[in-house]
Amino acid sequence: MNYKQATAWLFAQLPSYQQKGAAALNAKLEAITDFASYLGNPQQGFKSIHVAGTNGKGSSSHMLASILQTAGYKVGLYTSPHLKDFRERIKVNGKEIPQEAVIRFVQNHQDYMSDHALSFFEMTVGMAFDFFKSQQVDIAIVEVGLGGRLDATNIITPKVSLITNIGFDHMDFLGNTLALIAGEKAGIIKSNVPVVISEWHKETEVVFKAKAAAVGAPIYFASEFVEKPYQTDLLGAYQQHNIKGVVGTLRYLEGFNVTSAHIKEGLSKVVLNTGLMGRWQILSLHPQIIADTAHNEAGLRIVMRQIRQVQYKRLHMVLGFVKGKDLKAIMSLFPVDALYYFTAPKMDRAIAPEELVAAAQEYNLFGNTYESVSKALRAAKKQASKEDLIYVGGSTFVVAEVV
Numbered sequence: 025m026n027y028k029q030a031t032a033w034l035f036a037q038l039p040s041y042q043q044k045g046a047a048a049l050n051a052k053l054e055a056i057t058d059f060a061s062y063l064g065n066p067q068q069g070f071k072s073i074h075v076a077g078t079n080g081k082g083s084s085s086h087m088l089a090s091i092l093q094t095a096g097y098k099v100g101l102y103t104s105p106h107l108k109d110f111r112e113r114i115k116v117n118g119k120e121i122p123q124e125a126v127i128r129f130v131q132n133h134q135d136y137m138s139d140h141a142l143s144f145f146e147m148t149v150g151m152a153f154d155f156f157k158s159q160q161v162d163i164a165i166v167e168v169g170l171g172g173r174l175d176a177t178n179i180i181t182p183k184v185s186l187i188t189n190i191g192f193d194h195m196d197f198l199g200n201t202l203a204l205i206a207g208e209k210a211g212i213i214k215s216n217v218p219v220v221i222s223e224w225h226k227e228t229e230v231v232f233k234a235k236a237a238a239v240g241a242p243i244y245f246a247s248e249f250v251e252k253p254y255q256t257d258l259l260g261a262y263q264q265h266n267i268k269g270v271v272g273t274l275r276y277l278e279g280f281n282v283t284s285a286h287i288k289e290g291l292s293k294v295v296l297n298t299g300l301m302g303r304w305q306i307l308s309l310h311p312q313i314i315a316d317t318a319h320n321e322a323g324l325r326i327v328m329r330q331i332r333q334v335q336y337k338r339l340h341m342v343l344g345f346v347k348g349k350d351l352k353a354i355m356s357l358f359p360v361d362a363l364y365y366f367t368a369p370k371m372d373r374a375i376a377p378e379e380l381v382a383a384a385q386e387y388n389l390f391g392n393t394y395e396s397v398s399k400a401l402r403a404a405k406k407q408a409s410k411e412d413l414i415y416v417g418g419s420t421f422v423v424a425e426v427v
Contacts, residue, residue, distance in 0.1 A: 027123035030130040031110045034147055037138065056146045056176040062136055063150055067180045069157035070100065073273060074180060076168040076209045077188025079323040080222060080266045083258055083294075083303055084188050085167045087270045090297040091290030092163060093117050095282045100156035100164030102177070104145070107301050107424040114152045116159050118298045125155055145169050149176040163280065173211020185212050185219040185241075186273045188266060189322060190228050202227040210235040218242045218276040222269025246272040252284070256291040260304035260316065262326040267291065302423045304330070310410040312336065313401075315427055317420040319345070321353045327417070328357050336413035340365065340404040343380065343418040344397060346373040351383040354418075358384075363407065364391025367400035369421035397425040 025033075060067055073088055075081045082103050089101040099117055106112035111120035129151045130137075137147050149169075156164045166182070168175045190206050206228035213219045213235045221232055224247040236243035246268040254271065256263050270291075274282045294300055304327075307313040312334070318327045331339070339362040345351070346369070358364075366381050368374035377393035384390070394400035397416075404414045416426050 025127055025131055027127055030127045033130060033134070034110070034144060037142070037144065037147070052174060053176070053179060055140060055142055056149060057179055059136070059140070059142060059146060059150045060153065060179055063133075063154050066150075066153040066157035070161050071163045071279075072180045072182040073163065073165050073277065074168070074177065074182040074185045074212050075165065075188070076172040076175075076185070076212050077222065078190050078205065078209075078320065079318070079326075080188035080262070080269070081167050081186075082317075083260075083263060083300070084186060084222070084266045084270050085165045086294050086298040086300040087256065087258075087266065087291060088186075088273065089115075089118075089165045090294040091270070091274065091282060091287050092165075092280065093297050094290035094293070095280065095286040097162040097280065098159070100152070100159065100161040101298060102149070102152040102156075102164065103167040104148070104169050105420060107420070107427055110148075112299070113148055114155055115298065116156070116161060118296075120299075121151075121155055126151070129154065143176070146176045153180075168209075168212065171208040171211065173208050175211075178212055181214055182217055183279070184273050184277050185214065185217055186222065186269055187212070187219065187232070188222040188269055190223070190225060203231050206231040207235075213239060213241050213243075215239045215241060218244065220269055220272040220276065221245045222272075223247065223265055242276070244272055244276065249275075254288060254291050257293060257295050258300070258303050259306070260327070260330065262323075262330070263303070301427050302420065305423075305427060307416075307426065308414075311340075311405070311408040311412040311414055313405075313414045313416065315416040315423045317423050318417060319349070319419050321350060321357070324354060324357050324417075328359070331359075331413070331415060334413055337409055337411035338363065338413075340408050340412060340414040341391070342367065342397070342400045342404050342414065342416040342422070344368045344377070344400075344422040345375045345380065345418045346371065346421065347375055348373070349375075351375075351380070352386070355383050355387045355389060358387070358389055360388045362389070363404075364389055365394055365400040365404050366391055367394040367397050367422070369397060369419055369425060371421055374419075374421070397422050401426055
């Protein structure tokens with residue numbers, strides 16, 4: 025078995041959520057608990073920070089990893105989804121898990137994973153935890169895949185939990201109110217483990233406080249902290265919200281020596297230290313091409329606000345989405361004076377470009393359809409002048425095809 029065959033086997037066993045949606049969700053922790061036991065409970069072999077949220081959990085996870093690396097610690101980082109290569113999900117000090125380790129894990133545990141019909145995500149969580157233990161990391165930053173309460177990562181007992189922004193996304197199985205969604209995210213709050221909430225919302229405060237009180241977890245809202253301003257190499261304006269939660273998390277991380285200097289340097293070198301891609305990533309300057317993985321109403325609202333602050337002659341929007349999004353809410357955010365290039369990422373859950381056109385026209389947004397992201401971007405480049413701005417987004421999987 026080579027690396028290509030190993031990853032192909034992982035993707036083929038059961039439909040991953042990214043491809044098939046709710047059909048890939050087990051919505052219970054028994055399978056991952058049993059798998060971890062079979063592996064020798066590797067999650068008990070390292071310290072961790074657990075990160076959940078609607079938006080910002082990936083950026084926050086990478087910030088935490090970068091800062092702790094800067095402070096001299098050996099840091100594991102588990103995030104999802106990947107953009108280009110499966111190994112992006114599992115890193116130690118910014119270096120992706122070796123291909124040989126992926127192959128070995130699949131070969132050694134293929135029979136168990138197949139016999140127990142594990143989901144793709146359960147397999148990768150087990151692989152990550154096993155790798156982190158074998159590498160003897162000082163701490164691992166573990167990003168929730170979806171929700172929190174029933175997410176496969178929720179078998180860890182972290183040193184600190186962080187919950188970032190709460191917004192409307194994945195409402196078909198997390199709930200259709202902020203309170204219901206917050207209830208699922210609050211599932212990562214554990215007894216005697218401090219939890220930091222990055223952003224305060226009136227609707228969610230009571231949910232988080234109730235869960236924290238029920239399990240005896242100290243709870244802190246980052247909005248209450250008076251922190252010095254920090255800068256980061258992650259260019260999106262929305263990162264300032266994430267920074268508060270990250271700094272607050274480190275404040276309550278016991279047993280680790282992290283100074284203000286470590287925070288300053290770590291935040292300035294997130295991309296260098298962790299290899300993060302797709303967050304307000306500038307791909308070109310003339311014309312300026314910006315790719316961003318914001319994919320729901322809350323995230324896109326912030327991105328559109330930042331676009332309005334950019335100087336350009338004309339705006340070109342290369343957009344694609346996946347099913348399960350509130351297109352009416354999303355389309356209402358986009359400017360009517362932009363040129364639109366509607367497309368679809370290469371996946372089963374992609375919304376057909378023709379459907380996007382129909383939804384967009386209700387908000388006076390007009391453009392053409394393209395059968396692939398690459399063709400849409402090529403068309404935008406052809407029409408754009410050097411003074412124009414091309415934005416590529418709507419889905420993580422659209423961005424994955426251009427970065």
